[in-house]
Amino acid sequence: MNKEMKCFGCGAIIQSENEKHIGYVPKSAINKDKILCQRCFQLKNYHKLQQTTLTKDDFLNCLQQIGEKDCLVVYMIDLFDYNGSLIQGLIRHIGHNDVLVLANKRDILPKSVKERKLEHWVRRQLKEEGIKPVDVIITSGKKHMNLDLIYDAIMTHRQNRDVYVVGVTNVGKSTFINALLKHYADVENQNLITVSEFPGTTLNLIEIPLDEKTSLYDTPGIINDSQMTHLLKPQDIKSVIPQSELRPMVFQLNSDQTLYFGGLARLDYCVGEQANFVAYFSKNLKIHRTKTQKADDLYNRHQALQYEIEGIEDITQMKSYEFQLPSGKCDIVISGLGFITISSHGGKIRMLVPPHISVLMREAII
Incomplete structure (x- = not known):
């Protein structure tokens, strides 16, 4: 079996030897063009979570590889939990690559807050972290907010380079990438990246071709142990994380x-x-x-x-x-x-x- 075959839902390398390890697929299902691992299949169809043995270091090692490339980094932060969504030492990991910041989950904050005010607030916080982005765009991956603006910004700033989307777990990277795929590539729902509210759904790099030479990559979410979601029982996570506009x-x-x-x-x-x-x-x-x-x-x-x-x-x-x-x-x-x-x-x-x-x-x- 080709060791480079990956699950299109989470990026895990496909294997059929151990049902309890990530990337497991029964041998009878390996001949398909697009393979979904058992973990993603259960998440998508039954909302059932299979725990993994991956650590924070595994995710950081993936991020470290980006610093060795010449690319555009799309850095997603969470407006609802801005500080919890920061990747500590991001610049150290990604080197001198350009950074486009997407401030996600605008739909969670009250509609009365002006978009321009949020953008200025984010820029002030980024300045304190020493991050100088090529641009900051307020968005909601769930609501497809400012999608054309983001697409144009990515195409402008990538300058024929690969694009890597980075962020902590549950920041909304995969939801955002699926929105791009549905809007610009006409990808059907069954071929989208696996999305759930559980931390660490994406397990490895997921490559999406942009043209013949370059690709966009969804990266595993960096684990932030200081977030409350990591202490909650799986059945409690969805009710504790806001799913709609906050009512003060x-x-x-x-x-x-x-x-x-x-x-x-x-x-x-x-x-x-x-x-x-x-x-x-x-x-x-x-x-x-x-x-x-x-x-x-x-x-x-x-x-x-x-x-x-x-x-x-x-x-x-x-x-x-x-x-x-x-x-x-x-x-x-x-x-x-x-x-x-x-x-x-x-x-x-x-x-x-x-x-x-x-x-x-x-x-x-x-």
Whole structure:
């Protein structure tokens, strides 16, 4: 069997020796022109996830190869979880190649936010990371937003070079590439790249020819262990990740009041005058307000809380972060879960989240 045969859904090298390893296909199905591995078949048809043994280093090694080529890098970031979607040390990995930034999942943020404002916000954040893109385009792969603009930008900036689409897991690379394939190449649904909400769906480079000499490549998503999705049970991921426009929930908090976010995170307003807390999370995630003095007991009884994290049975097992609030607006971001926009005259909050989950304060996006 040709060792270079790959699954067109995830890029895994096809094999028929071990049903539990990636790329498995029964020998009877190997003679087809386009081969879909068993894992992708189960994802597409039964929404069933088969876990893989690939590590973060495996994905980084794939990214490292891009730095050795002369190419255009299309860097996808997630507007809903911008900080969680950043690839640390991206420039070090991709060398001197040009970078076109696509800010995806515009459809998740409220329609009232102007596209131009989002673009300027993204450019300011990229500047802090030392990234100088050839352009920044706001998009929604799911809604095919600005697809013609993106296609023209890729064709302009690639200058007859290969194109590599990079990003962390679940940023929407494969959804975006499928949109391009359907719009410009008239590819049928059964021949599209496998897409799911599960982290790490694409397992290897997937090559899509642009012309006789160059190709566009979908790359495996880089794993970011600090995102909440990596701690959730597979059946909970879809309900926790927003699938549609965020509906802000507004809370007026006094000091010594607490908000619980589905049992996955907690915010204590420790010190300060009455302030405005606007929560941007999935509509399926229940937010519960209580007095801080009752908050520990509430968590430990698991009342009014939705999701549980394996290994955490007591609130003391959560990691604590403290933030001094500026006067004005800021966001507190829980990576992979959502963010809270706080308008205050200063004060102090404490965030409690599972260990390894990233929490940070940033310039307000809305």
